[in-house]
Amino acid sequence: MDIFATLQEERAQLSPSEQRIADILLNDFDFAVNASIIELAERAEVSPPTVTRFCRRVGCQSFSDFKVQLAKTAYVGVRYLNPEAKSTEPADVASDIITKAQNALFLMHRAIDPGILDRVAERLSKAEMIYAFGSGGNSSMIASEIQNRLFRLGSRVTVSSDHSMQLMMTAAARPTDVIIGSSFSGRNAELVRSFNLAREAGITTIALTQSDSIVARAAELVIGIDLPEGDNIFRPTSTRFAYLALVDVVASLVAYRNRTQSTVTLRHIKQQLVEHRDGDDRQLLGD
Template sequence: MDIYTALIDEDDRLTVLEKQLARIVLDDAVFAVNASIVDLAERAEVSPPTVTRFCRRLGFQGYSDFKLQLARSAYVGMRYLKPESADGAATPAAVAEDIVLKAQDALFQMHKGLDLAAVEEAARLLRGARMIHAFGSGGNSAMIAHELQNRLFRLGCRIAASSDHGMNLMQAAACVRGHVVFGSSFTGRNAELVRCFRVLQDNGIPTIALTQGGSPVAEAAAVVIAVDLPEGSNIFRPTSTRFAFLAVIDILANLVAYADRPRATRLLRGIKEQLVRYRDEDDRQILGD
């Protein structure tokens, strides 16, 4: 049961007194979790039996069961019941400014905390690999894995991106000497990626993680590029951490290109020649879509 949906009472199942209780719990979940049944009854100006009936109406065995479920849900529920964005902040100008400023701040904070030694080691592994596998699942990390492929194939790297857990595990098991595996996880709690990294570690295959520092994914990786950025409470705004992760990919790609400039120049020129010949008519357009 989603306890917060029940408390909002969209189906109008609660009595007037029970709605008073629901409002108090929604307004101060911390109080409700720590209050005795008498404390909650007094604040709502109802009797303890009314509190008990209220809990049972919501589908719980009693007040203790209700508090237990409330405590488990509180860390998720309130941010989604009371989102940050106000009506006045929903204009195109306000939204555009908010998105751009958050992206700028994410880039600044990432740059300020970037472990350059880890970035250098990751770039060294990538440019020296016979084969690179890029793993990432979910909307953001899958995009990052494919973006690494998009950046590195044009520099002559053999690279394949995958966002399928089963395929990732099979590819990890099939890796041999000279292979390198890159993994992206915004939360660092991707258990399937951790499993892949442990298989690779056992087989002596280098691994690179772009993830939160100190997370399970970070602990399982050989090289960790940590991106630790706070998330706001506005549930409607896409995470600005995406921009930081993309910037790290660009940094790695640039370092790989600079490590062998003649080769990178030759390959990029060959790609551009085909684009100019069959699509662009000149070389003023960007290199690829």
């Protein structure tokens, strides 16, 4: 049950007294979730029976049931009840997005461990096959970007965002292969299952994820990404810029380690683009 969705849908049908109760829920959630029926009635300047009728109006059997449903709402995220007010002017929105992206890159750069990057690049550069795993909007995008960066360097790499396929690919992998997974939350239990299976078989596992997470603990090598996001629920996560930059860093390190192979593969790709699409060599390198 989502009490606040009900309020949004039926607000026009609420009486003035009920609307005052609704306003308290939306504007002072902490008070509402901890208040007694008497305290809520006094704050809304209504009688306790009016509060009871309001509770039934939003689909609860009683005030006690209403309090339980409110408590559950806290787990969804109170910040979604009253989103942070931000300017919607295009210049301000652009400044907010770009500043947060720059900040994510700066914080990632400051916290990065060069030793881990070197070990990750070494494993990837020597892998006979690379499996890039990620699920969900951001992590599946990062997994695809890993494939996009590494195939052009001559690496054999495939990608999957399907949990069952990831598990089957892991079961078919060999000790000379590498599995690299992305998880922004670090709570992807299916990725953990694949990592555990891989490590039992002696296969290198690499995670791009939050440092103190179940995914990080399941991986052999971890590139920790721990960045603040802020409270603006409308702004896309700026953390993905840090992930993309890290993929570029790792790919560059792999390219330098496999310089001869990378050079040949990149030249073959560029030759096809020039002959069949561009007509010259002035477009973006490798893309």
